[in-house]
Amino acid sequence: MLLSDLEAAAIGDILKHQPCTAHFIRTCFRESPAKHFSDSAGSVYPMMRRLEKNGYLESYEQQDGQRMVRYYRCTSAGKTALQRWLGPPVPESATLTVDPVRTRILYLGRLPKSRRTKWFDEIESALQAKLKLIQQELGDRDLSQSDAPYLNLADENAIMELKTRLRWLSIARRQLEEQGLL
Amino acid sequence: MLLSDLEAAAIGDILKHQPCTAHFIRTCFRESPAKHFSDSAGSVYPMMRRLEKNGYLESYEQQDGQRMVRYYRCTSAGKTALQRWLGPPVPESATLTVDPVRTRILYLGRLPKSRRTKWFDEIESALQAKLKLIQQELGDRDLSQSDAPYLNLADENAIMELKTRLRWLSIARRQLEEQGLL
DNA sequence: TAAGGCATGTAAGACGTTACATGATTAC
DNA sequence: GTAATCATGTAACGTCTTACATGCCTTA
Numbered sequence: 001m002l003l004s005d006l007e008a009a010a011i012g013d014i015l016k017h018q019p020c021t022a023h024f025i026r027t028c029f030r031e032s033p034a035k036h037f038s039d040s041a042g043s044v045y046p047m048m049r050r051l052e053k054n055g056y057l058e059s060y061e062q063q064d065g066q067r068m069v070r071y072y073r074c075t076s077a078g079k080t081a082l083q084r085w086l087g088p089p090v091p092e093s094a095t096l097t098v099d100p101v102r103t104r105i106l107y108l109g110r111l112p113k114s115r116r117t118k119w120f121d122e123i124e125s126a127l128q129a130k131l132k133l134i135q136q137e138l139g140d141r142d143l144s145q146s147d148a149p150y151l152n153l154a155d156e157n158a159i160m161e162l163k164t165r166l167r168w169l170s171i172a173r174r175q176l177e178e179q180g181l182l
Numbered sequence: 183m184l185l186s187d188l189e190a191a192a193i194g195d196i197l198k199h200q201p202c203t204a205h206f207i208r209t210c211f212r213e214s215p216a217k218h219f220s221d222s223a224g225s226v227y228p229m230m231r232r233l234e235k236n237g238y239l240e241s242y243e244q245q246d247g248q249r250m251v252r253y254y255r256c257t258s259a260g261k262t263a264l265q266r267w268l269g270p271p272v273p274e275s276a277t278l279t280v281d282p283v284r285t286r287i288l289y290l291g292r293l294p295k296s297r298r299t300k301w302f303d304e305i306e307s308a309l310q311a312k313l314k315l316i317q318q319e320l321g322d323r324d325l326s327q328s329d330a331p332y333l334n335l336a337d338e339n340a341i342m343e344l345k346t347r348l349r350w351l352s353i354a355r356r357q358l359e360e361q362g363l364l
Numbered sequence: 365t366a367a368g369g370c371a372t373g374t375a376a377g378a379c380g381t382t383a384c385a386t387g388a389t390t391a392c
Numbered sequence: 393g394t395a396a397t398c399a400t401g402t403a404a405c406g407t408c409t410t411a412c413a414t415g416c417c418t419t420a
Contacts, residue, residue: 004379005282005285006379006380008285008289009285009288009289012288012289012292015289015292021398021399021400022399022400022401023397023398023399023400024398024399026399027398034279034284034288035285035288036278036279036280038380038381040380040381040382041399041400041401041402042379042380042381042382042383042401042402042403043379043380043381045400045401045402046379046380046401046402047379064388064389064398064399065388065389066387066388066389067387067388067389067398067399067400068399068400069398069399069400070399070400079292082289082292083292083293083294083297085286086286086289086290086292086293086301087286087301087304087305088297088300088301088303088304088305089304090282090283090286090301090304090305090308092308093282094282094283094286094305094308095282095308095309095311095312095344096218096280096282097218097281097340097343097344097347098218098278098280099279099339099340099343100187100272100275100276100277100278101272101276101339102216102335102336102339102340103187103190103191103217104267104268104269104272104276105332105335105336105339106191106194106216106217106329106332106333106336107190107191107194107197107264107268107332108268108332109328109329109332110194110197110261110264110265110268111265111268112265115265115270118270119268119269119270119272121270122269122270122271122272123269123270123272123276126272126274126276126277127277129277130277146291147288147291149357149358149361149363150287150288150289150290150291151288153284153287153350153354153357153358154284154287154288156350156353156354157279157281157283157284157287157347157350157354158279158281158284160346160349160350161279161281161343161346161347162277162279164342164343164346165279165339165343167342168335168338168339168342171338172335172338172339175331175335176331176335179331181331186407188407188408203370203371203372204371204372204373205369205370205371205372206370206371208371209370220408220409222408222409222410223371223372223373223374224373224374224375224407224408224409224410224411225407225408225409227372227373227374228373228374228407228408229407232407246370246371246416246417247416247417248415248416248417249370249371249372249415249416249417250371250372251370251371251372252371252372
């Protein structure tokens, strides 16, 4: 069975920080703006158990003061599964481009003309805010950690993508104006 | 209740082509490379019933030769719901950038060095193939239909995004080479 | 007459979401 | 002491996927 992106990211993060807790994986998923995974308890805890059941992780409990904490490690089967997920071959779905704004613009004709300008304004400032957030993350990164090159590249990807969207948005605006649709 | 992207796209497509069948919506979802929605019967048919139950669609059956076919129309509540989904305000999730390749590069360090060059090669050609597909779709579009400006913009978005990814990929390659990671 | 498209659905299972629920530990 | 964080889970619900299932219609 091929791993889902969520499962693969969990295994990848465990490999970087093992032994670690399920709770730690939740914070991994929550903290990076370049990661879009859910950090809900209802998805993470069952996923960890599932990965263990499938032989990709192993765990042990350890006393920590008054409480028991479960630590996970990646097995060699887990590492193999991660490499299979990474590819090559990469699945066709890896070329998918998803832009919620693009999805919406397909139906912009159903919005009254009077609201369209505001629509563009709002999205533009939301994208700009997100862009700043990621630029900050990139600037703040500790370059000494071994994975810094990959993390930087991921941020750089998100930054380039957001800039492209902003560029596209202004082109879209101009074109619709020219066609009297704004 | 706010519509999901899938539901909103269905309502949007129905507004363009009503009255139409569930099967027609499936082909809408399947055919455009700029739409990434599932066209599986198991998601579309229950969704149409759900939207009708919620008052966003209405339907009637009609004899077509030997078979009964169900046609859907959008109600005014449906149109209102679509506009609410479109925004403004746009949800914060609309600034999400999802790139499966970016997700993977975060964990590229777990792939043996020997496979990394091939990894880049494969992804590059997959992206290039997808790019051509969408450029073709854009070139083939009938410009007389009233929604052509929006459809063109959506394709243009996908094209710009794919080009950006290719640009990023070559930057990533160069950087990793310079750092002896390739 | 056979293949492919049109048309509609169901069933089982996997997965994610939200909300609920608990309790220990740490920092202010 | 109290709020935030660390830590672990469960339950109900909704949705999507895959696979199964049927039958009509059109075109080669």
